[in-house]
Amino acid sequence: MEIQFLGTGAGQPSKQRNVASLALKLLDELNEIWLFDVGEATQHQILRTNIRLRKVTKIFVSHNHGDHIFGLPGLLATRSFQGDVGPITIYGPAGLEQYVRTALKVSKTKVSYPIKFIELTGDALIYKGQGFKVYTKKLDHRVASYGFRVEEESRPGELLVDKLAQYHIPNGPIYGKLKAGEKVELEDGNIIDGKDFLGPERPGRIVSIIYDTRSTPAIAELSKNADVLVHESTFGGNEAKLAYSYYHSTCVQAATVARDNGVGMLYLDHISARYLGNDAKKLERQAQKVFENTRLANDFDYMVIPMKGSEK
Template identity: 75%
Template sequence: MELQFLGTGAGQPSKKRNVSSIALKMLDEINEIWLFDVGEATQHQILRTNIRLRKVTKIFISHNHGDHIFGLPGLLATRSFQGDVGPITIYGPAGLEQFVRTALKISRTKISYPIKFVVLEEGGLIFHEKGFKVYTEKLAHRVPSFGFRVVEDDHPGELLMDKLAQYNVPNGPLLGKLKNGEKIVLDNGTILDGNDFLGPNKKGRIITIIYDTRATPAIAQLAQNADVLVHESTFAGNEADLAHSYYHSTAVEAAKIARNNNVKRLYLNHISARYLGVKAKKLENQAQKIFANTRLANDFDRIVIPMKGEKDE
């Protein structure tokens, strides 16, 4: 599982940062890629990566401001040129479907695959398939805005081969059944229950993505125990009043969320164009004083998210 930042800027593109988009690559797990927000020129950013649009099956939109959705019609149109790509599902606030359908209609763009829209209204579970759940909560922005929490189901424990050795179970389907927690019968009539030979379950990974919002208790709900928290940090820590007035957050507020909610890694995202070079590093330094494992996200950064107990990369 891997996160790749396609756009880390706020409001408008700059020479160093495009506007908002993040790809969650789950190619090894379910052979899919999910996008979180699709700002202008996201498809141009994708051309500089190994992402294939045919692999994008779900898109989650936090809110309907232009720097988060203007790239969506073009990306959907280009996906039609990728062959038999299959359907796509788009989750987002009310009005998003009207925006996309109108843009496609006015431009007479033909889409070769089904598009399903799911309207986000309140918090809770919005998706559970293929070993993954996605939760959302309503945030505090000028327009309806939603944060997302992706939770991987727990993985079965490893088969304890040392414990199983005395039974001389042959390689093949019988071991597979034990690995799945099923019962098997050996040639001598012995019955073995796979659950008796499995180690403890491996906890699934948790990724939380928070775009435009003031500080609100809903963020903590989404961030609790996350392996990776991506949090908007439009303003510096000494600009809390300004951030609040613009319905945004500071790097310091993001760090406090990470520190107080048992987060493993924090990535500062949605950086104002006022913060370039050394000034952007200032946001990271402020946050690290509160939560040491903080990094400033940059366009095209790739974040590998290992299974619990495996070494971070």
């Protein structure tokens, strides 16, 4: 599981930051990539990464402001040129489907694969399958805006090969059955239970993604015990009143959520174009005074999220 930031700016692109988009890479787990928001020129950003659009199977859109959706029709059109691609599912607020289908219709763009839209209407479990769940909650923005929580289901513990050595089992299908927790009859007639040879169950990872919003209790619920929290930080720590008036959050508010809810790592995202170079780093330093494990996200930054208990 990896996160790669494709655009970390707010409102409008700058020379340092494109507008909002990030990729959750689940290549080892599902051979899929999920996108969260698709701001203008996201597909251009993707050209500078190893992401292949054919691997993108789901797109989650927080809200319908232009800096979060203007790149979507173009990206969907380009995906048609990636060979034999499968269907794609887009989760987003009311009006998103109309926007996309109108853009494709007016531009006479033919998409070679099925597009399924799932409309977000409130707090809900919006996806469950393949060992993952995705939850959403409504945030507090000028328009309907949603935060996301991606939960990976727990995984069986590692097979304790040393403990099995006494049975002299050759490599092959038997190991697979034991790792799946099944009972196996050996050649000598002994029956062993795979559950007796598994290490502790490994908890799944949690990623929470919070785009445009004022401070609201829903954020804490989405962020609880997340391994990684990506949180909008459009304003500096001393601009809480200004952030509130514009329906946004400060870096310190993001850090407070992380500190109070057992978050592992906080990434500050959706940075105003007013903050360039060292000014942007000030946001990181302000947040780190509240929650030390904070990083300022930049375009093309990526991080690997290891399984709990594995080497980092």
